[in-house]
Amino acid sequence: MIDDTNTEDDPADGWFPESVAAGYDSPGGANAPEVVTSAVDVLEDLADGPVLEFAVGTGRIAIPLAARGVPVRGIELSRAMAARIADKPGGDAVEVTIGDMTKTRVAGQFSLAYLVFNTIGNVTTQDGQVDVFRNAAAHLRPGGLFVVEVGLPELRRLPPGQDIVPFAMASGYVGFDQYDVVTQEFTSNHVTVTPDGRGRFRRIPFRYAWPAEMDLMARIAGMRLKHRWADWDRSEFTAESTKHVSVWERAPH
Numbered sequence: 001m002i003d004d005t006n007t008e009d010d011p012a013d014g015w016f017p018e019s020v021a022a023g024y025d026s027p028g029g030a031n032a033p034e035v036v037t038s039a040v041d042v043l044e045d046l047a048d049g050p051v052l053e054f055a056v057g058t059g060r061i062a063i064p065l066a067a068r069g070v071p072v073r074g075i076e077l078s079r080a081m082a083a084r085i086a087d088k089p090g091g092d093a094v095e096v097t098i099g100d101m102t103k104t105r106v107a108g109q110f111s112l113a114y115l116v117f118n119t120i121g122n123v124t125t126q127d128g129q130v131d132v133f134r135n136a137a138a139h140l141r142p143g144g145l146f147v148v149e150v151g152l153p154e155l156r157r158l159p160p161g162q163d164i165v166p167f168a169m170a171s172g173y174v175g176f177d178q179y180d181v182v183t184q185e186f187t188s189n190h191v192t193v194t195p196d197g198r199g200r201f202r203r204i205p206f207r208y209a210w211p212a213e214m215d216l217m218a219r220i221a222g223m224r225l226k227h228r229w230a231d232w233d234r235s236e237f238t239a240e241s242t243k244h245v246s247v248w249e250r251a252p253h
């Protein structure tokens with residue numbers, strides 16, 4: 001039986017309720033020290049004063065960045081995710097405002113705002129994504145920077161008539177994305193089955209946008225592209241890149 005209900009979950013926490021937050025900090029993957037350090041190195045380098053993380057989650061990036069002496073604040077929709085921050089060593093340095101990054105305002109002006117780990121795609125409308133860029137720009141001082149890390153949609157793997165791209169097939173786990181190239185929406189699907197036959201089906205909606213569309217969103221918000229890298233190692237972004245780390249700058253005045 002595939003069961004995707006969980007009574008501990010609060011619908012206000014969106015796609016990252018208690019049942020997801022409980023396993024979010026598992027070792028490996030995005031939590032591997034080298035993955036975290038590569039992002040923190042770049043963000044520390046770009047910061048020149050207080051910074052703001054949109055969708056700060058459990059503090060995966062914010063806490064190690066704060067540990068380097070950078071003042072970090074966060075906005076986060078899910079109370080279940082944000083609750084993990086205070087429980088971690090150094091988490092008390094990261095003050096979190098619960099709210100929606102498309103519109104929630106935090107007092108102060110920041111040298112840098114950042115939104116990592118594909119989370120721009122969790123906002124599933126173009127208007128909503130424009131609002132994220134506008135809200136980021138509104139928090140920046142003149143000359144401040146907005147950084148987005150996001151994967152590119154795998155449309156080149158879709159032959160005509162097909163809309164599904166599998167990304168994982170292992171014992172007890174199948175993962176696949178399903179694209180709608182008309183709306184630019186896609187769902188990420190995770191099917192997990194345990195040996196006793198119980199399981200879980202998680203289906204998370206996203207919206208993809210090409211880097212050029214994001215540049216336009218940035219322009220609408222009064223920002224211009226400053227850097228576009230293929231990853232946190234600042235390697236060149238090319239036609240073969242599978243993700244981008246982009247940096248836009250708010251007009252200096």
Ligand SMILES: C[S@@+](CC[C@H](N)C(=O)[O-])C[C@H]1O[C@@H](n2cnc3c(N)ncnc32)[C@H](O)[C@@H]1O
Pocket residue numbers: 013014015016054055056057058059060061075076077078081099100101102116117119122123
């Ligand atoms: C993949 S996690 C990333 C968390 C953290 N930034 C990291 O790198 O580990 C996505 C996070 O975005 C949050 N989120 C999704 N939509 C949001 C929104 N509109 N406003 C604020 N947070 C949001 C989710 O609750 C979740 O904690």
